[in-house]
Amino acid sequence: MVRVAEEWFAVCGGCELSLLDIGESLLDILPNLEIVHMPVLMDHKLFGQKGDGTKPEIPEADLGLITGGIRNEENKELALEMRKKCKIIVALGTCACFGGIPALANLSTTEAMLDQIFNKEKGTDPSSPPSDKSLPKLLDRVYAVDEVIKVDIHLPGCPPTPAHIVELLNAVLAGKTFALPERSVCDTCPTIREKQSTGGSIKRPLQNAQFTPGRYDNMRCLNEQGLFCLGPVTKAGCNRILGADPSEEIPRCIKAYMPCRGCFGPVRQSSNPTADIMGSLSYIGRDPKEIVDRVATINRFIGSGRLRPQDK
Ligand code: SF4
Ligand code: SF4
Ligand code: SF4
Incomplete structure (x- = not known):
């Protein structure tokens, strides 16, 4: 158990x-599992069933699953408690592994972000940010879980596939470790590559690719077509189906004739996707400077340790 x-x-x-x-x-x-703590599923009280505890407590466990990045003091305290009580910690999903979409906030200081949301957003009456002392204090930025505690297994994906979660749980039940292969989305993409662009400028993401409906094997690589695809620097696996041959899995966005936006994060934990995608585009004759909102677009899902405030 x-x-x-x-x-x-x-x-x-x-x-x-x-x-x-x-x-x-x-x-x-x-x-084979005994779930001892899971806020989305069960009403386990962090401060004791009567609320008389003085600090949050999580029961001891063999496996600790954490979703989401660390944004406030409460998240940080609970992450430390999870590390103390769980033998194996899994960062589950791209937010936990790399900050995910919430880490786009790292492009602003906390003060500028609150000012934008509470005072400058069109369609919302200006107001003061909440000052209730019972609310957890925001940290200076969004952190990936492994920036705060040691993580044993990273399982990215926005969200991770159910098939990968099953493989992870089976591995843990068998006493084994688990890691996705270091392959890129391009490695599993069936499009035709001629190693040169078709000319023109880099298009905005919602412009259509040229394709034959129902066919992926005669569609030209989307980067070569001029759409911006993060496939070269993104980890493969988003279309994992239990029991299927991984070599036959077509990346999910490519299956919809859309470019990959990078939701599985970098191919390796230590990769530098910005440098790598710029090299990859230059190689086929595209100018990476044409990408609109380049820093945020390349790091859309992985901004925890990579994005810094751009406020003046
Ligand atoms: S589904 Fe995506 S955005 Fe939502 S928590 Fe998981 S990784 Fe984050
Ligand atoms: S860049 Fe995109 S479209 Fe081109 S091969 Fe890679 S995943 Fe496929
Ligand atoms: S192809 Fe789409 S679903 Fe797959 S990793 Fe890229 S963004 Fe995510």
């Missing part, structure tokens, strides 16, 4: 939905 604790920090809840999306495989796995 593996005892499981789960916590969520700066999230949208999509990673938890992916857990539920496991479907029938969950029936095989559940008898």
Whole structure:
């Protein structure tokens, strides 16, 4: 029996939905799991059942799943508590691994972000940011979980696929570790590559690619067509289906004739996607300077340690 604790920090809840999306495989796995803490599923009180505790406590567990980046003091305290109580910590989803979309806020200081949201947004009456002392204090930026505590396993994806979650849980039940292969989205993409651009400028993401409906194998690489695709620097696996041959999985956005936006994060933890994608575009004769809002676009899902305030 593996005892499981789960916590969520700066999230949208999509990673938890992916857990539920496991479907029938969950029936095989559940008898071997004892869920001891999971706010989305059970009413376990962090400060004791009567609320008389003085600090948040999470029960001891073999496996600790964390979704979401670390945005405030409470997230940080709970991350430290999870590390103390769980033998194995998994950063589940791109927000936990790299900050995800919430880490785009790292392009601003906390003060500038609050000022923008509460005073400058069109359509909202200006007001003061909440000052209630019971609210957790925001940290200076969004942190990936491994910037605050040691993480044993990273499982990226926005959200991670249910198939990968099953593979992860089965690996833990078998006493093994788990890691996605170091392959890029391009490695699993069926489009035709001629190693040169078709000319013109880099287009905005919502412009259509040239394609034959139902065919992927005669569509020209989207970067060569002039759309901006992060496939060369993004980890493969977004279309993982249990029991299917990984070599036949077509990346999800490519299947919709859309460029990859990088939601699985870098191919390796230590990669430098900005330098790598600029090199990749230059190689086929594209000018990376044409990418609109370049810094945020390249780091859309991975801004925790990479984006810095641009405020004047
Ligand atoms: S990784 Fe994606 S699905 Fe998961 S919490 Fe973040 S935004 Fe939501
Ligand atoms: S850049 Fe995009 S379209 Fe081109 S091969 Fe890579 S994933 Fe496919
Ligand atoms: S193609 Fe890229 S952006 Fe689209 S789901 Fe896959 S990894 Fe995410």
